[in-house]
Amino acid sequence: MKSRAIAIGIFWAALLAVLAWRAPGFFEFANLRDIAVTNAPALIVAMGMTVVIIAGQIDVSVGSQFAVASVLAGTLAKAGVPLPLTALLTAFAGMLFGCLNGALVTALGVPSIVATLAAMAFWRELLRWYTQGAWVQGLPAGFQWMGLGQAQGEFAILTATVLLFAALVRAMRNLQAGRAVYAIGSQRESARLAGIPVNGISFGVFMLLGALTGLAALLDSVRFSEVQSSAGAGLELKAISAVVIGGTSITGGKGNLWGTLLGASVLAVIAPALTFLGINAFWEKAIQGGIILGAIVLERVTSQRRSK
Amino acid sequence: MNLLEARGIEKRYGGVRALKHVSFDLRAGEVHAIVGENGAGKSTLIRILTGAVQADAGTVTLDGQTLLHNSPHRSRQLGIAAIYQQPAIFPDLTVAENIALVNEPGGLLRRIDWQARRATAKELLDAIGADIEPERIAGTLSMPEQQIVEIAKALGGNVRVLILDEPTASLTERETKKLFGIIARLRERGAGIVYISHRLEELSRIADRITVLRDGETIDTRQAAEVDVRTLIRLMAGRDLSAVFPKREVPIGEPVLRVNGLHCAEAGIRNITFEVRAGEILGFAGLVGAGRTQLAETLFGLTPPESGTISIAGQAIEIRKPEDAIRAGIAYVPEDRRRHGIVGELPVRANSTLAILNRIASGPLLQMAAERTLAESWVAKLGVKTDGIDAPANSLSGGNQQKVAIARWIATEPRVLILDEPTQGIDVGAKAECHRIMCDLAEAGLAIVMISSELAEILGMSDRVAVMRGGEITGISGRSEATAESILGMALPA
Numbered sequence: 001m002k003s004r005a006i007a008i009g010i011f012w013a014a015l016l017a018v019l020a021w022r023a024p025g026f027f028e029f030a031n032l033r034d035i036a037v038t039n040a041p042a043l044i045v046a047m048g049m050t051v052v053i054i055a056g057q058i059d060v061s062v063g064s065q066f067a068v069a070s071v072l073a074g075t076l077a078k079a080g081v082p083l084p085l086t087a088l089l090t091a092f093a094g095m096l097f098g099c100l101n102g103a104l105v106t107a108l109g110v111p112s113i114v115a116t117l118a119a120m121a122f123w124r125e126l127l128r129w130y131t132q133g134a135w136v137q138g139l140p141a142g143f144q145w146m147g148l149g150q151a152q153g154e155f156a157i158l159t160a161t162v163l164l165f166a167a168l169v170r171a172m173r174n175l176q177a178g179r180a181v182y183a184i185g186s187q188r189e190s191a192r193l194a195g196i197p198v199n200g201i202s203f204g205v206f207m208l209l210g211a212l213t214g215l216a217a218l219l220d221s222v223r224f225s226e227v228q229s230s231a232g233a234g235l236e237l238k239a240i241s242a243v244v245i246g247g248t249s250i251t252g253g254k255g256n257l258w259g260t261l262l263g264a265s266v267l268a269v270i271a272p273a274l275t276f277l278g279i280n281a282f283w284e285k286a287i288q289g290g291i292i293l294g295a296i297v298l299e300r301v302t303s304q305r306r307s308k
Numbered sequence: 309m310n311l312l313e314a315r316g317i318e319k320r321y322g323g324v325r326a327l328k329h330v331s332f333d334l335r336a337g338e339v340h341a342i343v344g345e346n347g348a349g350k351s352t353l354i355r356i357l358t359g360a361v362q363a364d365a366g367t368v369t370l371d372g373q374t375l376l377h378n379s380p381h382r383s384r385q386l387g388i389a390a391i392y393q394q395p396a397i398f399p400d401l402t403v404a405e406n407i408a409l410v411n412e413p414g415g416l417l418r419r420i421d422w423q424a425r426r427a428t429a430k431e432l433l434d435a436i437g438a439d440i441e442p443e444r445i446a447g448t449l450s451m452p453e454q455q456i457v458e459i460a461k462a463l464g465g466n467v468r469v470l471i472l473d474e475p476t477a478s479l480t481e482r483e484t485k486k487l488f489g490i491i492a493r494l495r496e497r498g499a500g501i502v503y504i505s506h507r508l509e510e511l512s513r514i515a516d517r518i519t520v521l522r523d524g525e526t527i528d529t530r531q532a533a534e535v536d537v538r539t540l541i542r543l544m545a546g547r548d549l550s551a552v553f554p555k556r557e558v559p560i561g562e563p564v565l566r567v568n569g570l571h572c573a574e575a576g577i578r579n580i581t582f583e584v585r586a587g588e589i590l591g592f593a594g595l596v597g598a599g600r601t602q603l604a605e606t607l608f609g610l611t612p613p614e615s616g617t618i619s620i621a622g623q624a625i626e627i628r629k630p631e632d633a634i635r636a637g638i639a640y641v642p643e644d645r646r647r648h649g650i651v652g653e654l655p656v657r658a659n660s661t662l663a664i665l666n667r668i669a670s671g672p673l674l675q676m677a678a679e680r681t682l683a684e685s686w687v688a689k690l691g692v693k694t695d696g697i698d699a700p701a702n703s704l705s706g707g708n709q710q711k712v713a714i715a716r717w718i719a720t721e722p723r724v725l726i727l728d729e730p731t732q733g734i735d736v737g738a739k740a741e742c743h744r745i746m747c748d749l750a751e752a753g754l755a756i757v758m759i760s761s762e763l764a765e766i767l768g769m770s771d772r773v774a775v776m777r778g779g780e781i782t783g784i785s786g787r788s789e790a791t792a793e794s795i796l797g798m799a800l801p802a
Contacts, residue, residue: 174674176672179662179665179674182654182658183651186654187646187648190647190648191651194651194663194716195634195663197631249653
């Protein structure tokens with residue numbers, strides 16, 4: 001797992017070195033800030049996803065949750081609900097989506113991939129039916145950049161992301177619940193026998209991811225003057241990729257948020273890097289896939305060598 | 309000439325030398341038993357003979373021909389068949405399909421003659437006098453029936469070497485007799501039988517020669533008629549029994565755990581009544597499937613009882629889930645260490661505190677310094693050999709993993725400690741240490757319930773012995789009265 005993160009780190013450094021050489025303009029503050037702000041919401045979702053995956057579960061419905069939450073945020077704002085309350089309600093809605101997944105998985109024992117696949121289709125289609133594909137337009141002036149203006153708004157988004165990240169890192173390391181997440185992801189039965197409320201924790205991780213997704217949707221929506229009903233398409237793959245690239249074991253029990261930060265950072269720079277290097281953006285997905293595959297192959301090779 | 313011969317076999321798993329220059333031979337028409345403690349290398353040797361794993365060095369010859377590039381498929385074609393303790397059947401296929409799968413010629417596009425397939429299965433089952441319908445789904449058969457299907461499967465391949473790994477572990481006396489009959493018939497046909505068993509007392513009935521393995525080495529091969537059970541145990545342990553079972557008599561106190569008329573249909577246990585006193589080790593003997601683990605799980609709240617009472621130190625308690633049991637002062641170190649005992653990916657530190665997280669936390673936050681101090685003290689106290697408390701638990705050897713699992717539970721400061729097969733699959737040295745720890749704990753006033761399938765351990769460590777059969781306690785006897793014979797008498801079905 002460490003080796004995977006190291007391999008990715010090396011790749012990332014190499015990519016940045018090429019950029020420094022061929023397109024130093026990439027490192028201009030404005031560009032870096034843009035990349036960070038654009039990708040902050042996805043990082044927040046990936047943070048929640050890390051916790052879910054460490055707990056031995058997965059949630060592929062985050063893209064749909066994100067879309068519903070985005071439209072909800074826009075609709076509330078348009079109806080004149082003050083922004084702090086909109087933020088709260090959006091996060092709360094996300095939490096409810098997470099609770100639904102959690103309930104399906106823990107109370108009914110549906111495998112998380114199946115439960116969240118169903119949720120993914122359900123929320124997306126519900127939204128399509130409700131919006132008929134229309135965007136939420138005519139948002140009040142106080143919505144975009146949270147009424148702070150672009151510079152302050154961007155600063156607020158980044159600050160919120162950093163604070164959430166720091167809080168979650170601390171929680172995973174120092175909270176009893178954080179320890180429990182690792183334990184149930186690594187060896188569910190052992191954890192249960194040690195008196196850890198396995199179902200409660202599993203439920204909780206979905207709830208947490210939902211809330212973070214709701215919040216991320218809000219932070220993403222405020223960047224624009226209208227909300228697209230197709231927001232968050234492909235977000236689940238992006239989040240899961242960031243987690244896996246960051247060295248978190250897809251079968252649970254191992255991993256950390258720093259890895260996910262690295263993974264998200266790598267994914268975030270690929271597309272702009274291609275633009276700066278003058279390569280067709282068409283290659284982005286292929287390169288993403290290549291990185292994931294490369295990271296895992298490298299990890300397997302090194303871990304096999306170690307066990308010999 | 310020997311039918312099968314293994315010379316100088318070496319095998320390493322990671323840093324562990326599982327087999328050290330092991331040699332073994334088998335004559336046609338002979339039953340050759342292999343005995344040894346868990347972890348002595350028996351299963352590794354079998355896996356090499358059947359080609360399931362490759363030896364690092366050494367040769368295996370069949371009829372003087374060296375077996376190169378052995379694989380399970382190839383060894384079967386040559387007539388080497390193995391039957392493992394856990395029948396390797398395909399539970400969703402029928403009996404006939406199970407038998408055909410290994411015996412019919414290969415070819416993915418070969419057309420199946422269903423009628424011939426059923427007929428062959430019937431013939432093979434009849435040949436060993438088994439009354440099993442070939443059309444039955446194998447998963448619906450009982451364990452002994454599945455084992456019989458395995459034997460039929462082996463016979464179909466025109467077996468020359470049959471390897472039986474603990475075949476009688478779950479068989480009744482009657483089924484065992486039947487199995488011995490089948491074995492006798494096979495040896496008359498000139499097949500060689502490799503027989504592995506923990507039931508040392510049955511070896512004199514069935515084996516011609518006995519080879520003892522210990523810590524991956526061949527210790528000795530003797531005529532079965534010339535060795536008694538005591539000698540075998542001594543050879544297997546490699547030291548005097550008193551060194552492996554350092555039992556200390558400690559003052560026995562008041563009753564701590566009292567169980568009265570416990571029933572649980574889900575767990576399959578009935579009318580369980582017993583008590584354990586402070587300082588006492590109560591051994592639970594019985595065959596696999598007698599309900600001992602199920603009893604432990606009921607006491608620990610995994611399968612809550614339907615009726616009956618449990619009391620701790622005179623106080624009646626209700627146990628519906630593990631948290632209740634932990635709160636009441638019951639600790640349970642389960643049998644399957646890797647799946648239920650330790651949490652492999654977490655460090656030793658986190659493993660040792662997993663059951664007492666709320667005690668090392670102040671408010672919601674875990675106190676890392678407190679955790680480290682605590683973990684260090686357990687590692688020192690129990691003599692856990694590890695690269696440090698931050699090493700992942702699965703990097704430790706089995707014996708040390710077990711110590712970590714025990715540490716986790718002693719950390720809860722229990723009044724009753726239930727140990728399920730506490731020394732299964734760990735080497736003799738670690739075993740002796742685990743036994744020493746048990747004695748220390750008993751001396752400190754814990755009431756210990758020890759479930760073990762190893763008679764020597766039951767006899768060596770228990771103050772009293774309870775024997776279970778079919779979900780019931782069939783007898784409880786004191787240390788001085790309990791003998792291997794009396795325990796087996798109560799454990800085997802009448």
